[in-house]
Amino acid sequence: MSYQALYRVWRPQAFIDVVGQEHVTKTLQNALLHEKISHAYLFSGPRGTGKTSAAKILAKAVNCENGPVKEPCNECVACKGITDGSIPDVIEIDAASNNGVEEIRDIRDKVKYAPNVAKYKVYIIDEVHMLSIGAFNALLKTLEEPPKHVIFILATTEPHKIPLTIISRCQRFDFKRITAQSIVGRMKLIADETGVAYEDKSLHVIARAAEGGMRDALSLLDQAISFSQEQVTLEDALAVTGSVSQGFLNKLAKAVQEKDVASGLSALEELLFQGKDPVKFIEDFIHYYRDMLLYKAAPALEESFERVMLDEEFQELEKEIKAEQIYQLIDTLNKAQQEMRWTNHPRIFLEVAIVRLCQLEQTPAVSGSQDVGQLLNRIEQLEEELNMLKQSGVAPIQDAQGSPQKKPQRTARKGFQAPVGKINEILKHATKTELNAVKSRWGDMLEALVTNQMRSQAALLNEAEPVAASTEAFVIKFKYEIHCQMAMENTRFLDVIGDALQKFTGKRLQVVGVPDEQWHTIREEFLSGHQHNESENGMEKQEDPFIAEAKKLFGEDLIEIKD
Structure with missing residues (x-):
């Protein structure tokens, strides 16, 4: 196939071509000019915002024969070789398909060898968050102290999945979503250069459908050009993006x-x-x-x-x-x-x-001086009626200090009652395997909530833990009743927890909350009414505190427990 997609043909070859990421490109250009190149970089941000392109441009700039330069010349042997992929010193690795320990060990063994042609050997690891824990651990020491001729550039769309030990060894650059105006400007340049006729409104529709990704925008433009006849019209753009006019x-x-x-x-x-x-x-x-x-x-x-x-x-x-x-x-x-x-x-x-x-009823707005006048007339009328009552000998009831008595305010809060029926149903089908599956990813879920700016949801779970789980639902025990009530009455909280656990465990589980003191009662009643022991059931086993203290004092071997 001789035809190449627009996003491949128009891939940026210099920092000036990277649209909407001036905060990144300017910093990298200054570092290149002053020869303050770091040994490891982390490029994070949404898809299609220029992370891999910036990594390849940086690899060309550090190896350019005219260096130090803030832009690669794209004319020397090194620049041309890196562009067409013929120089083996710039290695691009897809971590999604090469995420094992062996692949990283292979890198660790080869970094000590000097580059063949270029000045620096550059490793670009794309989608680095897909590496396994073992692979990350294998990369740690090499990433912290690589040989002087090696540069690592890590790219990811999900930085929260990368261990902090890796992030702390890199210079991090966050790529942001590209504005619709910048995307439209880039598409106009490409369309004018390629001789494609278009309507301005069609480019705006495509830019907004791309949601900040230049690659998505160029893919949609490519599709709209193929769909259109002689000119990319607004109707063509709406048809391609699935949007409504x-x-x-x-x-x-x-x-x-x-x-x-x-x-x-x-x-x-x-x-x-x-x-x-x-x-x-x-x-x-x-x-x-x-x-x-x-x-x-x-x-x-x-x-x-x-x-x-x-x-x-x-x-x-x-x-x-x-x-x-x-x-x-x-x-x-x-x-x-x-x-x-x-x-x-x-x-x-x-x-x-x-x-x-x-059929929505509009809320009437308070309008002008007419409503204010009616309100004042009503106040005057009520004052006259009050004076008449006083004159007739009727006065408001007063307390010993002479001030009118007020009805005592109800301060009692209705306590939260856990859904016993639902919890018993979960306990009937609960298993230890399901509970361990939830508990093993519980810490990851809390960390993901904090990373994704969902601190209010994470705060409610600070002193909560899963205590029973089946294939369809699980029970969270809260230390404080008020926290349990706030969590279970918040549909947003339940959706967020369900989505987060589904992401980590692969299952959509219903969430049921129970306060600590109610959990002990429900659990004991369930165990007394069913012929299940705790080891067979997916509940957190609660050991008698006296037995636990005795084990500490005398050791488990010297203690015999009798009912």
Whole structure:
């Protein structure tokens, strides 16, 4: 095949071509000029943001025959050899398929040999988070003190999976998502250079669908060029990305605003007939109202818009819809989106959501001096009635100090009652194997929550632990009842914990919480009513404190336990 994809043909060959990562490229260029090259780098960030490209450019720059330079010349033998892959001194390794200890030991054995052609031997390890624990351990010492002629460049999309001992031995650079404006600028340059005709709006649709990844954007552009006839149009871009046109969203939002259920359902039927995905559509509709809310608050931040373009119809709708309505609309759509995740018929939930949107009752706003005047008149009327009551001898009840008595406030909090039925059902099918599977990844899950800025969820689990598990659910024991109540009444918490454990264990488990003191009672009642011993059941065994103390004093061999 002679044809190459756009993202391969237009892969950056110099730091100036790396779009949207100036904070990284400038630092690397200064280090190159001052010859302050580190022995190990870690490039982390979302997919398609230039990590591997920057690594290859850095490898060329340190080996360029004209060095020290801040940009590789791409003309000398070293630069050309690294570009076409003919120089063996720059080794690219895919850690996803070479993640064992033996592969890393092979690297460790070969780093001591001097480079054949270039000045430095550069190892680029892509998707480094896929390495096994043993492979990371094998890499540790070599990564910390490699020979002077060796440079390691690690690239990853999931830095939280890399051991801290590895991260601390590298200079870390975080690549960020590329803005839609920068992606559009790069695509315009490529389209102009290749002679492709396009509509400006089509490039904006592609840029927003790429979600900050240049490689994704160029892949979509490549697909749109193949799909189009003579020019990449807005309709072509919408068809390729699966997005919904701005005109359709405006039409549906107008139907919702006018409470026209028939028009809303008719428009939705037309959309689904065209083969659009209901899940993708509801995501677009949420972003549409989100952008409308942002436009109300800060009209100048057009770059922050995820979905809309400021056409005349959108601006007219924005004036009619109040911010309070937008909050209600987004909340309704968000609930429908959550329900659609767990059903085989998302279309039904989408149709119900459209009907609900058209039937939402608008919260009346306090308007002007008329309402204030009515409120003042009502206050005056109540004051007159109070004076009449006093004159007739009726006065409010007072305490000994002469101040009106107030009803005592209810301060008692309703205690949390653990779902005994659910817990007993879990205990019937619980096994030690399932419990160990959850406990073995419990620490990894807590670390992932903290790394992903979910500290509030992690905080609730600081003094909690799994105590029983089956193939479908597991029980968490909380030290404090209030923490258990806060966790079990928070659907966001339950979703996050379920998703995190599914990621580590491969199973979607239901989460059931129980306070410490209630757990002991439930557990004892279950054991007394079932002919199971604790070693057969997936529950955390609780040893009698007197027996434990006796074992400490006399040793297990000298103690005989009798019921």
